[in-house]
Amino acid sequence: MRGSENRQESLFSYVSPEQRIPANHPLREIRKMVDIAFEQLHVRFSDLYSHTGRPSIPPEHLLRASLLQVFYTIRSERLLMEQLDYNMLYRWFVGLSIDDPVWDHSVFSKNRDRLLNTDIASVFFGSVRDQAKKKGLISDEHFTVDGTLLAACSSMKSFRPKDDNDRNDDDGPGRNPNIDFRFYNQ
16 A cells, blocks of 8 residues: 655654664764863863853864764865755764754854864864774875865966066066976876
């Protein structure tokens, strides 16, 4: 017998995101390591933020979201916020409930940059890396690079302003030397 399509959405859900994430998902192990790193940084987080004013994005959320951006090569904060809005795995990893609003990408970027400019971020990432090394989860045998990022960075070398067409190709002061990159690609 064919089942009928129910177009009425439920008002409440009784299944938590925790229950929906598979028990063997790799982010579960990473989240445990992240939580251990946060326990070590709890006092430093408290010292970093003011006790008055508007509440900021919790540093734990900023750092977890930054990890997701790296792990899943999400190319922008705008796209990361879009993914956080509807991806239940990402919401669970960051620590957002299903009903929590997602931040504006510019607010996220500003808060994250402020946090990443402190030594707390390097301590956090170092702690997670060290835990992963101890568990044998890091290998030097394979390395992946997003080629679009390399192309974007290398194109800056060939960028010239439109009105710079009469300038000759001699290296001027403060400029990198001109190199024939085609020579290296042979």
